[in-house]
Each structure stands twice: as C-alpha cells, then as structure tokens.
Amino acid sequence: MSTRTPWWIRIPALFFIIFGLMEYFIDSGDKPAIIEYPITQFFMLMVLLILIAIELILSSIENVMFQTLSPEAKERYLAAKNKKREWTWINNVYARLTKTRAIEKEGEIIMDHNYDGIRELDNVLPPWWVYMFYATIIFAIVYLIRFHVAGDYDQKLEYEQEVAAAKIAIEEYKKTAKDLVDVNTVEFLADASDLSAGEKIFTTNCVACHMADGGGGIGPNLTDEYWILGGGIKNVFNTISEGGRDGKGMIAWKQSLKPVEMAQVASYILTMGGTTPANPKAPEGEIWVDPDAPESEKTEEEATPAEQVTDSTDVAMN
Numbered sequence: 001m002s003t004r005t006p007w008w009i010r011i012p013a014l015f016f017i018i019f020g021l022m023e024y025f026i027d028s029g030d031k032p033a034i035i036e037y038p039i040t041q042f043f044m045l046m047v048l049l050i051l052i053a054i055e056l057i058l059s060s061i062e063n064v065m066f067q068t069l070s071p072e073a074k075e076r077y078l079a080a081k082n083k084k085r086e087w088t089w090i091n092n093v094y095a096r097l098t099k100t101r102a103i104e105k106e107g108e109i110i111m112d113h114n115y116d117g118i119r120e121l122d123n124v125l126p127p128w129w130v131y132m133f134y135a136t137i138i139f140a141i142v143y144l145i146r147f148h149v150a151g152d153y154d155q156k157l158e159y160e161q162e163v164a165a166a167k168i169a170i171e172e173y174k175k176t177a178k179d180l181v182d183v184n185t186v187e188f189l190a191d192a193s194d195l196s197a198g199e200k201i202f203t204t205n206c207v208a209c210h211m212a213d214g215g216g217g218i219g220p221n222l223t224d225e226y227w228i229l230g231g232g233i234k235n236v237f238n239t240i241s242e243g244g245r246d247g248k249g250m251i252a253w254k255q256s257l258k259p260v261e262m263a264q265v266a267s268y269i270l271t272m273g274g275t276t277p278a279n280p281k282a283p284e285g286e287i288w289v290d291p292d293a294p295e296s297e298k299t300e301e302e303a304t305p306a307e308q309v310t311d312s313t314d315v316a317m318n
C-alpha cells in the first residue's frame, strides 16, 4: 500500500483520462463534445461522483481492515504507510538510460592523459542517445523502402491532396461563414431561407422609401429593369452597402446591416424584378444588362458597365 498514489492525484488523473477518451471518441465537429452535447457534462459529473465514491469506499475498507489488525500489525502497517515514497522505479530507469558512473567510481574510467590538469573520462555512450540513434536507423530503412523502393506517395501528390482538402474545407467554411461576402464575392442567394430573411430586412428597413412591393416612392422603382446605380447582385449589393449618390436619401447600410444581410436583401430585391407593383414609379436610370452574360444576348446600344454608370448619372441629372 505504501506506493499508492495519493487520492488527489488519482482522481484528477482518472477524470482527465476519461475526459480525453470521451473527447477522442465522440465526433463533435469543430467544437469539443462537452460543449456540443451538454449531456456529456452530466456524464463527466457522474464519472467524477463515481470516482469520489470509489475513493470513499476504498478508504473505508482500508479503515475496517486496519481495525481488525493486531496492535503490532497496526504499527507495522502505519510504519510502511508513512515511509517516504521512494522513486526506485524511476531511479532505476534513469540509471539504465544514462549509465553514469558515480563520482567516487570515476577512477575506474579515467584516461591516463592530462592536459594542464584537464582529464578525460572514458564514459560509454549514454544508452538514451544510442536508442535514439537506433530509432533513426530503423526510420531510415522504413523510409527508404517505403518511398524509394515501393514508391509510396511523393511530395507532389501530397501537396495536391492537401490543396484539394483545403479547397473542400474552404467551401465548407464559406457555407458556414456567409458573413464573409463582400462586393467581389457576393452571389445571388436562391435559398428560400435567405430570401425570406431578405424580405424581412426589406420590410423593416426599406419599405418607407421603396414600398413593400418595390414600386418606389422616395427611392426608385426596384422592380423594373432600369437601374440608376446598376443592376445585378454585385451592383445592388454595392448600392445597399455604400449608399446612393450624395444627397439622394439612400444611406450606406453597411453600418447597420451585416454583409450577409445585405446579400440577402439584395437577393430579395432581385426576385422582385419583373413583378408589377401597385403604383410603379417611372423608370429611372438605364436598362441594365449583365456584362457577364453570354455575348449573343448583348445588343449594339448596350454599354460597358463603366460607361453605363456615367450615362445613368447624366440621365438622372438632366
């Protein structure tokens, strides 16, 4: 019994081993299982209670057994128990791994040269070092056979696999991190959930000037194909984010809306295109044609986006 570790090491050690095993075996995605599945917190609490209970039971058994001992046996038991823990096992391992010679035995291995009082011991190579050296030899053999004889994967393949895995991870990440969109990456969000979220944002923030059906009031008609600041998801997102021209009344919404919200409301606005509002405001701006659309759909008068913006400004100022 004298070598037993004290309870205050045993309980935490077992607890964290079980905790580690649980985290290892329960697949909980990015978050630790203890957060992802609250039931595991209860499980760990139970583990802790059981560990404590076991400790209590063991110590009471020990106590009961102790009471049954004869007085001399009690004394011997206590003496054994109170004996300082000796780290014999660790000391032995340490001695075997270093093979150091005790200082009083150095005379056996001292070499007979002497340079100005500096003398040399003929120590053996420390076994821990030798074992590591053997390990590198084994590693080298396995490596040689695996990559130079058997021709397992090479660096190029490894690189390509990592890039492919990273691309998948980026796609996954983009799905969960919609807030990363900006004017360069924004895309039309066709999901019903995004569109209904966009509608809600529109109803809360935009109907005062654009009307619930997008027909327009203070702000322009959003349902026709004429756009002052350019149509298409990128331009509309940019307008919402940066606002309209100075003094027109359309503020920059990037202060109050998150990027994903602007993408949602922009997508919602695009779904209103072609609908017939109750009181449509007269068209303002230019017919907008997507410059990314296939060539064949373009006609002569259609300008490049840059010219379009200047043109539309002129139109609106006239």
Ligand code: HEC
Binding pocket: 201, 202, 205, 206, 207, 208, 209, 210, 218, 219, 220, 221, 222, 226, 227, 228, 229, 230, 231, 236, 239, 240, 243, 244, 245, 246, 248, 249, 250, 251, 253, 265, 266, 269, 284, 285
């Ligand atoms: C205070 C009134 C007002 C509110 C509120 C408002 N807008 Fe506007 N909006 C305008 C005006 C005015 C313009 C024209 C800007 C210009 O001419 O530069 C405009 C232009 C736009 C345009 C560009 C239209 C075009 O023809 O290019 C879009 C898109 C737009 N608003 C979307 C929104 C969205 C989305 C919201 C709500 C988040 C919103 N607006 C809220 C007044 C408003």
